[in-house]
Amino acid sequence: MATKTFWDWVGAIVSNYGQMFLSGAGTTMLIAITGTIIGFLIGLIVAIIRTIPVLPQDNKAKKVILKVANAIMAIYIEVFRGTPMMVQAMIVYYGLMEAFKIDLDPLTAGILIVSINTGAYMSEIVRGGIESIDEGQFDAAHAIGMTHWQTMTNVILPQAIRNILPATGNEFVINIKDTSVLNVISVTELFFATKTVKGIALRTFETFFVAGVIYLVLTFTVTRILRFIEKKMDGDDSYTIMASSSMPDQQFIKIRGGKHEHRQWLHDESDQK
């Protein structure tokens, strides 16, 4: 019998252990998706709280509470961005078990760790997104009587979120890859599954080659989908001129393109159809 080639081994590994890879990939995606979404929400909340303005006329209690809250959030961000997730995983999983007798199952612990870790990064990303919004947007919202919460949810965050979508997508892709460190607390994600397969098949190179291809397919697909969502969110650059009592002769004309073409239409109505 001829010796097996590289592709023979790959084929054999895929057909024998495909199910294990798939379930590992599923767990990886579950943790990455849940962790990114929860982390994103944490980032939004932290950023909203950190941007609450303190006015001279506010009462003392509010000022003190905000100071304490801001200090806690600053520490949270520093600690979780400044330490490796692998260390965080060990501390949270084994630490909670030893110190508080809280016995989380590895998957729950994994989601928890990725969420709070992503939350720390997202807090900074959202803050950057908010800071990139023109002061005038805040002024205008406040001037019509919106509260900080209303200003954030109706005006600032919708714009900030659009601006930080690429960075958020990046976090998601990083999470897909970084869930691999959760194998240290025995979460059966893709990397853990791969190690298990290697233990049975006894072929390190081919087994991890398969894992690499799966990671690449996951991240590539996710990147494409996010790009598509970004495009969708930007909308098409057109709007409809409505019938108007102040401009009675113009009815339902669809304007294409941006400001430039629009102006052309204003000056040169007959040419545009």
Next chain:
Amino acid sequence: MSEVVKIKNLHKSFGKNEILKGIDFSVNYGEVVCLIGSSGSGKSTLLRCINMLEHADKGEILFHGENVLEKGYDVTKYRAKLGMVFQQFNLFDNKTVLDNCTVGQIKVLKKNKEEARQIAMKYLEKVGMDAYINAKPRQLSGGQKQRVAIARALSMEPEALLFDEPTSALDPEMVGEVMKVMKDLADSGLTMLVVTHEMSFARDVSNRVVFMDKGVIVEDDIPANIFNNPKNERTREFLKRAIEKY
């Protein structure tokens, strides 16, 4: 005459710079007051203090007899009753023209969607922008943006409207369309406080002109007096320069 806002001895500093050095004046119902003065004299700061976008350090701002600078005063409610039109328009970039004019009514005044839409349409019609309700701000010219911004402020049906140089960021050919809207509003009896460099508007449309210099009000009089025989030397010099320039 009753006052919409009455300001007493208002002071405001940024760091060590005292920008407002004891301002006393008031705006009465139905009045159109123009605030003029050279760059850096504190006009914008005064306007922003009046609707609490900046917090004054000292003094009183009386609204229906209550000092809005008092601890515990409901600032958001107060702001909803004073409209503001900015030099840079500041339309909500993520919202359509119609939504710009309804969001405040729905979220702040708690009106239902249909009612808010009808009120918004009424004012968009008034400024001649009702045909553009589906457009986003980035698709509009400067003059159109400013007219929508005025409709947005009017949609809140405020007791007075504050304007901070509403035509200064516009191309010259668009100044007229915004000025015309403002003149119509003045004629309709709306209470307006307008910071402007448009001397013709101050002279022909306003009931009163207030001249500010270096953080104090130098002169506060009817336009005929300010423009024809200003009492103060600084007013005279400012007007001479302003009229040469424009």
